[in-house]
Amino acid sequence: MKIAILPGDGIGPEIVEQAVQVLNALGETFEMEAAPVGGAGYEVSGHPLPDATLKLAKEADAILFGSVGDWKYDSLERALRPEQAILGLRKHLNLFANFRPAILYPELAEASTLKPEIVSGLDLLIIRELTGDVYFGQPRGVRECPDGPFKGQREGFDTMRYAEGEVRRIAHVAFQAAQKRDKRLTSVDKANVLETSQFWKDIMIDVHKEYPDVALDHMYIDNAAMQLVRAPKKFDVVVTGNLFGDILSDAAASLTGSIGMLPSASLDSNNKGLYEPSHGSAPDIAGKGVANPLATILSAAMMLRFSLGKPEQADRVETAVKKVLAQGLRTPDIYVAGTTKVGTSEMGAAVVRALA
Amino acid sequence: MKIAILPGDGIGPEIVEQAVQVLNALGETFEMEAAPVGGAGYEVSGHPLPDATLKLAKEADAILFGSVGDWKYDSLERALRPEQAILGLRKHLNLFANFRPAILYPELAEASTLKPEIVSGLDLLIIRELTGDVYFGQPRGVRECPDGPFKGQREGFDTMRYAEGEVRRIAHVAFQAAQKRDKRLTSVDKANVLETSQFWKDIMIDVHKEYPDVALDHMYIDNAAMQLVRAPKKFDVVVTGNLFGDILSDAAASLTGSIGMLPSASLDSNNKGLYEPSHGSAPDIAGKGVANPLATILSAAMMLRFSLGKPEQADRVETAVKKVLAQGLRTPDIYVAGTTKVGTSEMGAAVVRALA
Ligand SMILES: CC(C)[C@H](C(=O)O)[C@@H](O)C(=O)O
Ligand SMILES: CC(C)[C@H](C(=O)O)[C@@H](O)C(=O)O
Numbered sequence: 089m090k091i092a093i094l095p096g097d098g099i100g101p102e103i104v105e106q107a108v109q110v111l112n113a114l115g116e117t118f119e120m121e122a123a124p125v126g127g128a129g130y131e132v133s134g135h136p137l138p139d140a141t142l143k144l145a146k147e148a149d150a151i152l153f154g155s156v157g158d159w160k161y162d163s164l165e166r167a168l169r170p171e172q173a174i175l176g177l178r179k180h181l182n183l184f185a186n187f188r189p190a191i192l193y194p195e196l197a198e199a200s201t202l203k204p205e206i207v208s209g210l211d212l213l214i215i216r217e218l219t220g221d222v223y224f225g226q227p228r229g230v231r232e233c234p235d236g237p238f239k240g241q242r243e244g245f246d247t248m249r250y251a252e253g254e255v256r257r258i259a260h261v262a263f264q265a266a267q268k269r270d271k272r273l274t275s276v277d278k279a280n281v282l283e284t285s286q287f288w289k290d291i292m293i294d295v296h297k298e299y300p301d302v303a304l305d306h307m308y309i310d311n312a313a314m315q316l317v318r319a320p321k322k323f324d325v326v327v328t329g330n331l332f333g334d335i336l337s338d339a340a341a342s343l344t345g346s347i348g349m350l351p352s353a354s355l356d357s358n359n360k361g362l363y364e365p366s367h368g369s370a371p372d373i374a375g376k377g378v379a380n381p382l383a384t385i386l387s388a389a390m391m392l393r394f395s396l397g398k399p400e401q402a403d404r405v406e407t408a409v410k411k412v413l414a415q416g417l418r419t420p421d422i423y424v425a426g427t428t429k430v431g432t433s434e435m436g437a438a439v440v441r442a443l444a
Numbered sequence: 445m446k447i448a449i450l451p452g453d454g455i456g457p458e459i460v461e462q463a464v465q466v467l468n469a470l471g472e473t474f475e476m477e478a479a480p481v482g483g484a485g486y487e488v489s490g491h492p493l494p495d496a497t498l499k500l501a502k503e504a505d506a507i508l509f510g511s512v513g514d515w516k517y518d519s520l521e522r523a524l525r526p527e528q529a530i531l532g533l534r535k536h537l538n539l540f541a542n543f544r545p546a547i548l549y550p551e552l553a554e555a556s557t558l559k560p561e562i563v564s565g566l567d568l569l570i571i572r573e574l575t576g577d578v579y580f581g582q583p584r585g586v587r588e589c590p591d592g593p594f595k596g597q598r599e600g601f602d603t604m605r606y607a608e609g610e611v612r613r614i615a616h617v618a619f620q621a622a623q624k625r626d627k628r629l630t631s632v633d634k635a636n637v638l639e640t641s642q643f644w645k646d647i648m649i650d651v652h653k654e655y656p657d658v659a660l661d662h663m664y665i666d667n668a669a670m671q672l673v674r675a676p677k678k679f680d681v682v683v684t685g686n687l688f689g690d691i692l693s694d695a696a697a698s699l700t701g702s703i704g705m706l707p708s709a710s711l712d713s714n715n716k717g718l719y720e721p722s723h724g725s726a727p728d729i730a731g732k733g734v735a736n737p738l739a740t741i742l743s744a745a746m747m748l749r750f751s752l753g754k755p756e757q758a759d760r761v762e763t764a765v766k767k768v769l770a771q772g773l774r775t776p777d778i779y780v781a782g783t784t785k786v787g788t789s790e791m792g793a794a795v796v797r798a799l800a
Contacts, residue, residue: 166636166642169636171636171637175637201558201559201562201673201674201675202557202558202559202673203557203558203559206557222578222604222637222638223637225601226591228638228639229639230639230643233605233607235582236607237609238607238608238609238610241607241608241609242607242608242643243605243606243607243608243610243643244605244606244638244639244640244641244642244643244644245581245603245604245605245606245639245640246603246604246605246638246639246640247601247602247603247604248578248601248602248603248604249589249599249600249601249602250599250600250601251589251592251594251597251598251599252594252597252598252599253593253594253597254594254599278687278690280522280525280527281527281531281578281579282578282584282600282602283584283585283586283600283601283602284600284601284602285600286522286600287586287598287599287600288600309690309691310690310691310693310694311694313669313691313692313694313695313698314694314695314697314698314703315698316695317557317558317673317695317698317699318557318698318701319557331634332691334634334665334666335665335666335669335688335691336669337666338666338667338669338670339669339670339672339673339695341670342669342670342671342673342674343673345674347670
């Protein structure tokens, strides 16, 4: 089993280091190989996704990814900015199915900005399509406005689109995920306005016929953003397109108040996957040893379960994380009075100890 | 001064009736003329925006709009569904500037699902561009996928786009609104992925040169959705495109816990406007006399201020609304123990009395 380790920028290297130590402590033999990505990739090769890094990612069975991005690359042209590395990996590796659980750990309930009765016990799963939509649709760019009252002026434009097969495959992933949970799936779209959404919705309804044990409902994205704040526990599994998924998964994550805890998985159709924390590269705290490594450690657990065929090892890691929380250990992002504040490497070491 | 009264569907007629009574109690002479719209328009003419209704809306100085939509029209083809009426009015009347304040009334603080310290005193203004973006861009529809791995399959598609003049005019509206408030403007986009967004952002930066007294910052839509939940009071004025504005304004409204209180205004470049509550048509409670008319009454206040040149009358109405809240009157949507539950017409009558 070969794992590509792509630490990236900002806090990426420190948090990935802790996840690697957890993987090393499991008593399994994994081949691991690291490569630079994002700003770090740009520094060594002039491109955020160097050829050698892409090659390694393609060869590997799974990818453990830290985070990319730093203000110092803001003035580069878009194609060279760190985020292009993650977009490129998703597209080149066909990682179309993004799993983003939003779970409120009982020990961290206070961290939420929502009232405890609204969020306690929150456990929802957002499944975001990750390789289609307006993220990648062609044509796009800046052109002369072809018609209407602004004809002749410059305009920026993009193409939103979903092909039938693209919607079908994410629909199957979502219905199957719902079957393993509470069997309720909410498909989020904007079918009252967008043709792409109506097309998406019609296919969801069609694929639903193969999963009669799952209850399917449809919600407009504006209402979904509202319901997430008003009654988030009503959701079980949510499936949506790339753009709405980007927004909704961050909104859902923010409900928990501890995005430093939330992992993610991005899978292709053979369960090869890229695993990364849901949070960003946080350049403001990079190198200070205070970043929370738990989202990355939990991403490694998802990797063990989905791509490496080691569900019992995944359970071990997740149990160890719960144990350190129960012990009262907290990185600064989740610290509250009465708990014990620890740094990145202390937290990682505590998880390793808790594996025993 | 001529006001077009478009009550629409669901609870629309009952709440608009109360707003009309408030307008009639001001001691001014307004010419008011009503017309059917949405499902009601479809019933009489076969189209949700009948020609006569559009003609009236064009002639009027301002439009007071209730709400449109009912489940019974769900099976109609999209072009005939009630929502098309509001989209058509926005487009035909060039109502490009949508003002959606999200205000937490101190008396209603408990209604929020967020902790009081996070939302108390919340007062933010979302300015949404309303006639461009992927809402109206051409081409759109279902076609044969022209390239890529799904070539030859059917695909749904839409065009996202913004012309330079379209962005400039909403930028000016937003900077000027910020000048009247705390002089902070956040422009929300997804410039790390979308060409339309990068184009939008560049123009915001350019227009900012004319408003050096306003502080401008930029936020990606996913982060904005997150920050709204984590620290909503950090925002003053937010400006964004049609699609992101749809999502973000509903998310912001939901923070207050009382969307039945929130008005909106949609203006053209001559301050002619359409005024409507931020909530929907709520067909489940239509005709029961329990709907909250305050969002519509407050929309009428915005109309007095923005389109009818009667700011002192607008103040009177807003003060009257605060008075009835202070008296403890509550419709069921905002009711909590210890207050007095009233119906739609009692609430309207109380506002009329409080004007005195
Ligand atoms: C960095 C950015 C391009 C990316 C996205 O929009 O997909 C990020 O927000 C995410 O959700 O992984
Ligand atoms: C009804 C719908 C077309 C509309 C929109 O998306 O603009 C509504 O959600 C709104 O925000 O006014």
